[in-house]
Amino acid sequence: MFPIRDHNPSLKTPLVTYALIAVNIVVFVLSLGPMNDPAMVEWFYINFSLIPQLSLPQTFLTSQFLHGGFMHLAGNMWFLWLFGDNMEDEMGRLPFLGFYLLGGVAAGLAQVAADPGSMIPMVGASGAIAAVMGGYLLMFPRARVDVLIILVIFFKMLPIPAWIVLGAWLAIQVFSGAATPGDVGGVAYWAHAGGFVAGIALTLPLFLRRGGPAFWSRTHGHPPQPQGALPAAPQFHSQDRTSSMKDTEPRRATCHCGAVELSILLADGLNTVRRCDCSFCSRRGAPAVSVEVGDLEVVRGADTLTLYQFNTNTAQHYFCSVCGVYTHHRRRSNPNQFGVNVGNIEGINPADLGNIPWNDGRNHPSDR
Template identity: 40%
Template structure:
């Protein structure tokens, strides 16, 4: 399933969401200017490497342990990684920014990303593989959307063997299935004791953080276009 658009129009231009997309793209443009060796060192320094967090202070400084929690969510490992994350952020982020507010939205985006990163570290504390990508933060945005826009529908491109069709799927079903697949894949990854590849548990942690914040922030969508 591939989302094309949702049924709820935003009430204002998504300034913060657009800025986040542009920032991620600009950083990726900087990444592709590097050669392969320099880029691998860049990922090791600014990506989140869980095992580095538990090394003695004289080996890895405190700032080296803290900065990657933030910097890692703005790095991407390739064009498809970047495009996939930014596309989902584009689809779901504008409505979430509408409800949270232009100034608070980027703060919550980063907090969702931090929740995702912490989850990944808790599940794989001894991993020496850099975790990078905006997907944890984007998952938090999707988790918030899941709770706050239950009446929304997602126009979705569906592939059935050799057939392709477009259907409208309730957002709660689309995002619920998405989360279920993250959990299935994350559980399989744990079962076979592999930490590489997709950071499924970061997705899960970010999504849950978005859900919890949506439940507690007290706002709800009103179809007249107002928030109360």
């Protein structure tokens, strides 16, 4: 199980996150030179890596920028890139930098406390990044993270809430740390666990200033989303509802409160916009446009959607459980299509679409 990406672009360019990644890469490249001289290697590790028995003060900082190999560096920088931008957005650039470094120091202290007599050098940014992950869990527990699941020869990408991904990661660190003898080198599990807990503790004041649990209620446990997360949608008017307006880029559609966000591709433009006079749709009132099943993605808020079915229980009607707005439905007449609420689509005003055709839902073929 490996996190690949999230669906939570930052509102601002995460300059500190990028700078930390760049510094780590530069330090790694520069450190390759001394590795050919055994005496230089010994001096280098004593003065810059964190050796618990020595615990030289400067090494609690310098060790955060050293890595034992390319894959060690690549894995750490991937996690920093994945989770750092939203935390930097929420904290601000300089506070995030201080948070990152303090989290790394706390991770080092945790490893020293777990095995104070060890002479095994500890290097890597993973303790500081674990603090970022801990803060992310507290602030954005329901953010979706795409995780690659590998089962022998089978590969599957699944969007999983951050609290599951990060909670599972922490559990692995604690279990592995408890099961690994202190005199065995390898992974500094207690640094990871200590950094994670420190990240939660350091983020707690910010979380409380945002309102604590009320912050989760406002944001639904997700980072704030930039309006430009998807390409801007052109404005449509009644005369534009023609086959020439087929989409080549996805559109953004949201419910009223923003808890649910869809990415949709209108492969046939607005040619398929319809109203329906069935017992349900006539009460719902919203016109819908057809979207192929493969052209709709729930970007945010899948766990906020509620399902309503009636009569044959074939059609699946989805609503935001927070604001109550209808978002989309899977059609009874064609299960390979969704109908999407036109009023939710960014840049489209249903009032500009002129006379919208009606489907005869009261005499549906499936009811005969």
